[in-house]
Amino acid sequence: MHKKKAELIEFIADIKTKKQIEKEIQTRYTIYEELVDTDTIAFLLVDELGRNIQSITKIANLTPNGDHTVIGRVLSISEKKTFKRKNGTPGRVINLEIADDSGTCRLVLWNGDID
The missing domain is CATH 2.40.50.140 (Nucleic acid-binding proteins)
Structure with a gap:
């Protein structure tokens, strides 16, 4: 199931503030010329910061x-x-x-x- 931006932000909220994350998402949204939605950009941030839930090991x-x-x-x-x-x-x-x-x-x- 595709996770929404707000859910994804929670995975990294202890690494960066929500304000910093939102700013990064908006910056990338502009850079990508609105070709990628904010949910996808949030997923990319989570993955870059090593918190991709699919790569978590028990x-x-x-x-x-x-x-x-x-x-x-x-x-x-x-x-x-x-x-x-x-x-x-x-x-x-x-x-x-x-x-x-x-x-x-x-x-x-x-x-x-x-x-």
């Missing part, structure tokens, strides 16, 4: 070394740990336990991904 279906997009909720967050690498540079790590309707898993974030 936690139970995660595979090693895969590139996955997961939507779930955070159950717990460990304390951030800092450490020194063998080369003497500092590093940071934090663990999150996340869940969706298919299961739970640990998500490990390193360095810049923590911020």
